[in-house]
Amino acid sequence: MSAQPFLIAAAGLFSMGIYGILVRRNAVMVLLSIELILNAVNINFVVFNQMLSDVLLNGQIFTVFIITIAAAEVGIGLAIVLMLFRNRQTANINEFDLMKW
């Protein structure tokens, strides 16, 4: 089975993630968009692993690590967003422009 559809799907996911990051105002949604990108990467790794029949399963191991790290990062991200929300009563990232010169 060709790997192409999967890769295209992953690329699509990636693009959707980018779009989300750029367009969504809510910080949580932006976080989720980033998750999309990470998942696109995950798909890539798994597909490549299968496609190349990597006996060491490097791709899959990588995926596991990425999932872990993604979790950690979302944790960090949510902590920051929470903090922001506490201070500013909004999670709309467009309003964070205190330091605009």
Next chain:
Amino acid sequence: MTNILETFSNGLGISLVVFLPLVSAIFILFIPKTQEFLIKITTLGASVVTFLLSLIVAYQFDYDKAHTFQLGNKLSWIESINSNYEIGIDGISLPLLLLSTFISVLAIIYSFEHLPEPVNPKGMMSLILVLETGMNGTFVALDLILFFVFFELVLLPMYFMIGIWGDRTVRSVAGLKNEIETRLYASIKFFVFTLFGSAFMLLGFLGLYFRGNKTFSIPELIELGTSGAFTGTFATLVFAVLFLGFAVKVPMWPLHTWLPDAHTAAPTVGSVLLAAILLKLGSYGFVRIALPILPEQAKAWAPAIAILSAIGIIYGSLACLAQTDLKRLIAFSSVGHMGFVMLGISSLTSIGINAAMIGMVAHGIITGLLFFISGSMAHTYHTRDMGRLGGNMKLLPKTGALLGFTAMASLGLPGLAGFWGEFMALLGAYNPLSGLNITVFRTSMVAGAIGTVLTAGYLLWMLQRVNLGEPKEEWIGQDLHDADNYELAAWIPLVILTVLIGVFPKLIFGSTNDAVINLVTKAFGG
């Protein structure tokens, strides 16, 4: 005793001359601010010892082999780039080294009682010492990188000297919207100009390094350069950047604009050191580095340098005629005098380069003295405006007499030091190295000769306005102090030296001549 001297000849003597001031400066930083006398006496002691050491060096120097680098050493410094702590002196650098140690002593003597506001002996004295290390080091460095480091080392102390103790007059400057304090404008202008030149100069050094067997050693590069290793576009580019670096420092027209501001704004000691030594770093760089390493390019550029020098001479003199500020006038006179030095160098003959050497020393002594005197006067009168001065001979007879003497020396009076540089430079320019455009050089020579008239003109006019006539109303009854003992102690040696060199130029030529002949023969074949 002899044994000790023996060890000195192995580079130790020169190294001490270079680093003793720096070490003393660091030592001074640990003396509490309140111990002013201790600070001053330590500084003086350090500089005097340095001067004595340099005299020992001069004593040990073998004048029969003045064309070779002597009393030096070569120690590993930055192995990874093959840059070494290579030092040594030859007949060209020796007089300048002595000048530097000597003027430093005088500057410190002067500073004993004449510290500029805000008074801070600790800061001032340590800066002078750091400056001295930079100056001495530049004259003994025989490695391009070492040279560069010392060359740049003088920037910081001078920047702070001008910036902290400089002239606080607020004035408007063409092109800037807001008025600015002279010292702030001058200090950053000085710094940026010089750094601009030297940043590119460093690129040039690197170019030489990569084309020249990966060595920064000046003697080795001279060997390479004189055997024709550097040619073509490469050499042109390198000479261009070296020219930029050195010409800014000299300064040559039209890169001189930092000079009047810096000299005018600097405190007295700063102006003295700036004029007496710092400007020499540039012209010394030409003689030590640019000419012997890139002889072909030097030939190609020589007419241009001659023309710029001639313009500098005339331009500087004319600008002097328009000045009302005493220090600024003297500053512009430096442009003219250094024009003579560069004119001598550009002739690429042994006569011309010898002229440049003695011109450098003479300018150092004479203009140094002029700045001493004018600085002291500015301090006494609280103005440098020549329109308000007048009758100085009556008010401050000693200062006035010395000013008169120095002005005479500055206008190139035969029998005083300034004469040789001017006369011999013109002599050199009349018959430049064969192959150079004679018309250009002779025109430059005539321009230079006319410059001597203008020089006489503005200096005598200055004397008339400042020294002669009846004192103005505002000074009568004022408690004006004539030169005190510290000032005289700093000035009289310069006066004596001016006369000595004027009467017996062999003091300089005896050291430089062999070295210069060797340089010219090697680089230009005669």
Next chain:
Amino acid sequence: MEAEISINYLAISTELIVIFTIVGTISLDLILSKKSKYLVALFALAGSLISFIPIVFQWANYSKAIVLFEGSYVIDKFSIILKGLFILITYLTFLLSINFIESDSYYEGEYYFLLLCSLLGALVVASSRDLLTIFIGIELASGPMFLLSGWKKGDPKSNEGAIKFFLLGVLSASLILYGFSLLYGVTGKIIFAEIVASLSATGLHQSPVILLSAILILAGIGFKISVVPFHSWAPDTYEGAPLPVTAYLSISSKATGFLALIILFTKVFFESGSSWGVILVLISGVTMFIGNLSALQQTNPIRLLAYSSIAQAGFILAPLAVAGITGNYDEGVYASITYLVIYAFMNMGAFLVVNILINASDSENIYEWGGLAKDSPITGIFSVIFFFSLAGIPPLGGWFAKFVVFRSLLSTGEIFGLSLGVVGAINAVIALVYYARISKIIWMDDSPAGERVVTVPNTLKVVGFISLALTVLAGIFPGIFSNLGEASAIFFSS
């Protein structure tokens, strides 16, 4: 795979000590009462100092590379030097932080814990030789920084800086990952040596996929080293973060990024250097200009330092860029690393000065700092040394850093190097203006607020003198960096 697992624990003892310290710190933080929390700090300080011991030992003994985990992890002189640097910088950051952390009611334990985690990440990056390890290293190094940059919880600026940093950081991580996935997809390997072998076998060095992968990785790392156009977060985040964290960000994080860049681009993509080299040349030149010109405009010292460090990054990048084109990696890496090391200490000093001066003047506007040098001459001297070192004025360390960069740029005399050299020279002059401005203000301007009492805590003095000693030493005896050349050579031979 039934190979016997034998691990050279001595070789990774630095990392182990740091891990132990991390665990110890967090445990102590849990155990200790509020009053004795200062012990946490002491523990962290001690741990980081102890971790330096193996570095010394390893430097003395490891004349050739020690390879662990089937080539995934390598300890050689190159990595040892950088580990030493990371530890020293972290130690100095601790010292810088002590007063800061104590002055407010911040959580002490976590602070040290997070910094040590970041240190561990940096240590890992230095030795990593496969995609997974290096990725973990990078993430471990930057993850804690997201939190630390938002450490001033009550300060909206800090929050804002943190979220910007975080979002861009995660984005960059995902780009790096996407690049990695492509690399893996083409070769099927994750260990660098094997990837290279596979690429040479298939001859795909210049294939679009590999180039795309390189670009994505470059973008991701470009964020870490804050080069244009990936730099925009830096000023905001720097401004918002606590000052010691900012210092750490601009030194250690940046160094980590450069290290990753060096490892990836010289160990993996070195054969496609002619393509990315040109890009790096452009980035480097533009970065210098934008960084320096923007810095000219700053009145906030931290933003000024932020842009200054952006410009400095351009300088560090320059030799690598040219090395990519000329293939003379040895030279380029030596120059970049030397610059990086010297930059680390002088920048640390600069942050120290800014830290003291902000506290002394209670103002984040440099134009209100007039006359502070008179109130505190020691700070004045520090400022002269560090800022002019950053400007590259001899005999302060910065000159040698600039010098080696110029040297490597001109080494082959090809046009990119020459142009970048000229750009660098011009930028050195521009940079002088704003570096000198700070010295000018504190030394030459009059105090707007009369005499101020400036106390410099001893810990800060220690940081200052260590940085000063290293900065001046680097300027006067640059010979001490000849080891870096040797180390770079070993790095390439392994």
Next chain:
Amino acid sequence: MVVNHSINLLAEGKISYTDGGIFAEFAWVIVVLPFIAALLITFFGKNLPLKGAEIALGSVFFIFLYSCILFYLNVTQGVASEFFINVGSIGSFQLEFGWVVDGLSIMMYFVVGTVSLLVFIYATNYMEGEIRYTFFFTSLTLFAGSMLVLVSSPTLLQLLIGWELVGVCSYLLIGHYWEEKENSSAAMKAFITNKVADVGLMIGIIILALTTGTLRISEILYQATHDYEAIKSVAYIAGILIFIGAMGKSAQFPLHVWLPDAMAGPTPVSALMHAATMVTAGVYLLGRLFPFYQGIAHEALDIVLVFGVITLFGAGLIAIVQDDLKKVLAYSTVSQLGYMVTAMGSGAYTAGLFHLWTHAFFKALLFLGAGSVIHAVHTNNMSEMGGLRKEMPRTFMTFIIGTVALAGLPPLAGFFSKDEILASLNHEGHTFFFFVAVAGAFITAFYMTRAVLLTFYGEYRGHGHPHESDSMMTTPLLVLAFLAVVGGWVNIPGIYTGFTTWVTTRKNGIIEYHPESFDYFALFSGLSAGLIGIGLAYYIYQVISEPQNGDNRIKIQPVWRILENKYYLDDFYFKFIIDPIKITFAKAVDKFNTEILDRFINNFGNAASYLGGVVYNRLDQGGIDKALNLTSTGTDTLGSKVKLIQTGKTQQYIMYFLTGVIVISALVLLVL
């Protein structure tokens, strides 16, 4: 090309001479002594009983004695030798000082020694009570030394040094009363005018030195007279340039303008420097280099002649219209210097020097006499004098002797020297110049008689009661009067031509015409011109009117006005040379410096700053907004969507970031 100096130049001269022995060897003492004396006066003078004058007097007395000894040696056995001290070498070029002791220099030593001694004695009294008495003697002693440096010089280098040193002394002494701006301006004028001339001299010396490879005068002259090709090619230009130098110092038209102004100095100074010694330096120079001019630069000599003649005539005319007694004498000096230069120009070496010799005595006498008068009446203006012959008999008597000597009546000194010049002109066939010179003699006699009548005859028109000066002042007058009488007897054609022998006793032979007996045509012309001049003046100023009204008789406009305005030469200089340089050019350069160069530099700074602003504010902190706004307005579909993402800083950064990625990808994948 450089000839070894061991070549025996002794073979050149026609006259036998010796090396002068120990006195020649130690002649340097008289050169150095004044400088030491000047130093001593500076440091100790004020505390001495005569305030330093004794040191000055002592030193010049020694010079006088020494020069007498040398003079005696030269007269009896002939002396010619030179000594060199090396003071440095540049390249293969030797820089040497030294001293030359030969007939020419000994003659100058003697003149300097004698006149200096007398003037010094005179000045101790004349300057008594004046401001800066000690400094005056310092400068005067310094001048004596400098003059000796100049005339003892065996190299062009030392000559140049002495040349400028006397210039400085002149500057110091002219500006002695520098409280008045006029005086310091006069001093400046003297210095600058001379400096202008020195440019010529300097370039001339440079050319000669580089062409011949030596700075030794004797060697240059050797080459000049021995068919060396190199020096021939530059002889003309070098000759003219050196003459320009001489024109400055010896006040030849049009560079004479400084000398009349130089009368601002105290009268002894005028007598010593601006009449007897310093101003003759140019003539001395021409004499020293005479073999060169005569041998290979005779075209240049023609030019010398022309300028000499112009000067002698033009300056004489101006002297007629002066009211200031010293100015009369000053213009007279210029005119007489013209005579000397004319002589040199016509190839009459001895005649020129002879006139220098006699002129030194009688002009010094006249100046000192004038000084005596001025001292008594406290004014320089003859309109405020008159009738002084009764009050000041000794001054009057000696002044008359000086006048007669100057007017050229036998048997006084001026007669012989002027006659020899006229004879030479006649002999060389310069008929026109001969007649101009004769006319000059007439003018000389006229204005001197006028001056005498205005000063000593008629009624006293001034204030106070003038009386005769002290013996300290009148004794020098008497001595000089004696010399003015007998000075000419040393060179009487056909009877005794000792002077010719003296001054031609030198290493480089002089070939010139020596009249064996009087040229009676010249003698008659000159003598009658002088007599007519005296007679006419006497007629106008004494017979047909009172002396003070005599001027009205001859005021022929506009000639008078032109003369009063000195041919408008000063105005020309100021209007067309000095003011443009000092005001227009200087201001322009200064403006250029501050307004253009500095502005240029500062604008660089501004540009960098502006660029920084643009980069930071527009590009770094907000550029993407604008860029996207611009593009989105054009695209409807994407526009509304994209607008959403522009406001937030964070997303703008991300946008920035991603744009970077895309651009780079495009670059790498598409372009490279």
